[in-house]
Amino acid sequence: MPKYHCCVPLCSASAKFNGILSFHAFPTHSDLRRQWLVNIRRDHFTITSHTRVCSKHFASDQLIEPTTLDGRRRLIKGAVPTLFEWNGYKVEPPRRSVWERTERRPELFPPDDQEEHSLTRDHDYCSVPEPYALDISASAAEDLSKDVETLRKEMQELRVQREFGLQRFAGSDTDIRFYTRYT
Numbered sequence: 001m002p003k004y005h006c007c008v009p010l011c012s013a014s015a016k017f018n019g020i021l022s023f024h025a026f027p028t029h030s031d032l033r034r035q036w037l038v039n040i041r042r043d044h045f046t047i048t049s050h051t052r053v054c055s056k057h058f059a060s061d062q063l064i065e066p067t068t069l070d071g072r073r074r075l076i077k078g079a080v081p082t083l084f085e086w087n088g089y090k091v092e093p094p095r096r097s098v099w100e101r102t103e104r105r106p107e108l109f110p111p112d113d114q115e116e117h118s119l120t121r122d123h124d125y126c127s128v129p130e131p132y133a134l135d136i137s138a139s140a141a142e143d144l145s146k147d148v149e150t151l152r153k154e155m156q157e158l159r160v161q162r163e164f165g166l167q168r169f170a171g172s173d174t175d176i177r178f179y180t181r182y183t
Contacts (some may be wrong), residue, residue, distance in 0.1 A: 003015045003016040004023040004050065004052040004054075005052070006023065006052060006053060006054035006056070006057075007040070007042070007045075007051050007052060007053060008040045008053055008054070008057055008081070008084060009040070009041060009042070010084070010085040010086070011054065011056065011057070011084075011085065013054040013056060021054045021055050021056060022054070022055040022063075022072060022073035023052035023053070023054050023055070024052060024053050024054075024055065024058075024075055025049075025051070025052060026047050026051060026053070032078065032080070033047070035080050036053065036080060036081060039080055039081050039082060039084075040053065040057070040081060040084070041084075041086075053081050055073060056083065056089070057081035057082070057083050057084060058075065058079055058080075058081055058082070058083065059082060059083060059091060061076075062075055062076050062079035062080075063075060063076075063079075064076060
């Protein structure tokens with residue numbers, strides 16, 4: 001039997017000096033093989049018939065212990081190496097979702113009053129605003145349209161000054177009289 005070495009980076013396990021570890025060949029299924037390569041962080045890696053991953057990199061529930069003394073340790077179907085030096089040989093717990101990580105304000109109503117107020121929290125798209133609300137928004141729109149008109153007039157005056165160069169004459173009437181000879 002050949003003496004295998006683990007192909008995982010930073011792992012120096014060898015079958016030559018270790019009878020406890022088992023060494024496992026890469027799977028033949030392409031998706032599973034790709035997952036192994038991703039997990040062991042080997043992007044452009046040539047897999048040969050002697051390429052192996054040692055049992056240190058598999059969780060105990062993915063290994064099938066031998067039933068006899070001369071049997072060998074096997075992997076369950078679909079096993080993927082997940083334990084490495086860079087993760088401290090631990091499987092990280094799944095990351096909490098955004099919903100779980102986000103802090104929320106406490107509810108406005110106590111839980112026993114929640115049913116009573118649940119209708120007021122939802123928006124009713126069919127409701128009609130109160131008449132006074134329409135008056136307020138109409139007067140606000142009218143004020144805004146007056147402001148827009150004032151700004152348009154100011155822009156027009158500035159445009160005329162820029163086009164005809166009248167800004168240098170804006171200081172006094174004597175300047176214009178000097179240049180135009182009109183009194």
